[in-house]
Amino acid sequence: MEAKEIIARRVAQEIEPDTLVNLGIGLPSMVANYLPKEVHVFFQAENGVIGLGARPPEGMEDPDLTDAGGGFVTAVPGAASIDSAMSFGLIRGGHLDMTVLGGLQVDERGYLANWMIPGKMVPGMGGAMDLVAGAKHVIVAMVHTARGKPKILRECNLPLTARRRVSLIVTEMAVIEPTEDGLVLKEVGPGASVDDVISATEAKLIVQGDVPKMSLFSES
Amino acid sequence: MEAKEIIARRVAQEIEPDTLVNLGIGLPSMVANYLPKEVHVFFQAENGVIGLGARPPEGMEDPDLTDAGGGFVTAVPGAASIDSAMSFGLIRGGHLDMTVLGGLQVDERGYLANWMIPGKMVPGMGGAMDLVAGAKHVIVAMVHTARGKPKILRECNLPLTARRRVSLIVTEMAVIEPTEDGLVLKEVGPGASVDDVISATEAKLIVQGDVPKMSLFSES
Amino acid sequence: MKQAIKAAEAAELIPDGSTLLIGGFMGIGSPHRLINAIVDRGISNLTVVANDTAMPGRGIGKLVTSGCLTRVVASHIGLNPETQQKMISGEIDVELVPQGTLVERIRAAGVGLGGILTPTGLGTLVEEGKQIVTVSGRDFLLEEPIHGDFALIAAHQADYVGNLEYSLTAHNFNPIMALAGKTVIAEPQTIVPIGVISPDSVKTPGILVDHLLERQPDGS
């Protein structure tokens, strides 16, 4: 199984029924594919819809209905159109139950950096700072290392997205929960040992007893 | 002609075509009756409609459509329903061209007191403070004296509605414009002389040359 | 999807001592069935945040009469002499807030802002005890957010997701309060199947609504 599929499948299990969920562009958007059929959630696209649906059949696209990446989507029954003030009001106001975002770095404090590499990549933060500051649960979905180098660090050296401890980090190698005491290793990924994870991670990991294997298929 | 009719007729002449106007409860609401037919304006009711229309025929009232006094109204073609945040956003944001309000006292600074008499009448300010702070033009429409006592004072002794100089004071005896230099007597009402106005007014009035008579019928 | 409940069941959810945000303007657009159920259950020691207290025997006026309230935050109580009497006798504590400030403070709570910076109330009694913040050389009053334990919302039409539409001047505080209650109870006049309301007509997304009252009985 590809790293991205492992991550998306594992994150999908975190989603509670009847919640409002925002999925970032790229890897996070794959999470929707692995949600069990019986779990009903509303997906928010921050550009202005609650109740984001699948891509429409060819020829049935509406130029006024896209996701935050600009791709054509549909709206599920019961959807609502909202303007940007309402969209970010919901995010900042704590009405968004979960956001799943990509990451460049996360550190021992649970702080995320995911919006710029000074002198190299300055795309702008878009909605990321509001999402990390405001969502009830922030899940970082990312591959564990970048070109062999750890992305989970003692302290981020890239500019932070927010001074807020994220809720969970999910990689293909591990599920890690940032806590007040530091990063707790909760699960290890397929084919990885605890030692593998520790050596691919710069940050100190707290290992409590036996660490279970990541389960990739929902039990339902 | 009754004092209130004089005031309402004179205020009506201040209203420019194609503007957004808010009329307070009571005397100010009479202004709409004297607007020349060819002057089209939108009236705002701060409880949530732009394009307030006349009272509906009996039996055709809509329980969900009232003015700010709770009386049944209609909506003119091209009307818009708005919530209270939009309604006061328009007021505070400077989108309201004119508000006409009643007054308890106005003083030489042009400051208005119209929302409470301590220990006696504490109804709450409702929308008055926002209206006086935010509208482009604030017209105070009131009878000149209360039980023989001047209402236009050197300095208000009732609590102020805002620390903002109102645009114009219209009474049955006078039209007075508050300026940086003080209150300028612009017109005298039917049957009143300049001396009558001065003696019915505690505040110092600036009289420049001949003061014209108030004209009560639009020229159109 | 939400099962619609009876007003009495909804009232059971509200503990003594709660803070309620209640929609309506002089009783128009107030959740009348919920208010009746609160009076019937005799909930005590309530704080009500609302534009006004209507009049005796109508809407929020019934809560004043019944003795359910110990505190009111409103912009206007002038048309309810009973509220004024109970304020003077000390039975009800009343905080008067300018209408535009009131709705914006509730919005700030709902959209996760730390308060509002408004010119309304500067230089008046409203200023007392509040921070003044200077932005680009201009003074503004800092007014703090107002949260509710419950928001009681009157709507025109709902679907079973909880999406809400409002009618004419019955919008008023409702769409804003729906953002700011920890628990939101909506009382629609009618409820339609999911998918019937166009996404563009939704003014309160259903994800904000926790409980939906069954539709208005038709009296037959």
Added chain:
Amino acid sequence: MKQAIKAAEAAELIPDGSTLLIGGFMGIGSPHRLINAIVDRGISNLTVVANDTAMPGRGIGKLVTSGCLTRVVASHIGLNPETQQKMISGEIDVELVPQGTLVERIRAAGVGLGGILTPTGLGTLVEEGKQIVTVSGRDFLLEEPIHGDFALIAAHQADYVGNLEYSLTAHNFNPIMALAGKTVIAEPQTIVPIGVISPDSVKTPGILVDHLLERQPDGS
């Protein structure tokens, strides 16, 4: 009532050096005919405030290519490499603002608030040089209002009062920007007679709109 004008006539109203608020999210819900007319007229030295700069050859991307812009205030420029190049070369000055902060700063300008107090951006680069205000022991960034000389608004449908309706994710920044431009120019897809749009469907009241573009040509 407003006479609908041509895009080229609207572009004539805009002087060099103006600040334009332009609706749209990756080109969806942007006023494309107005943008083309601005490029055709070759207006220079413009500041554009918008969520993003779309991509080369699309929407606001055309203004980047044409050299009309010297300053951009946006939340995201990552999908327009040309904006990034011109930022690095110093040809365009770019201010990056979190999306929720951007829309709320524009709203603050439109509704007469002195700025916003937001948790977004605290502890990040966005904080630099800004006031921090403490409310009830919690820190917030004070972000100042953003006004526009012009707001260029894309709408789904208008009437000849200027009332506007929006469609699906083409709402985005448009309804908020319509509050904050000194002059507001709306580009609807269709225009219907006055009275055809229900007051409850109006999202931007016509009194905010100064100029209305003639409807989208049908290409026949």
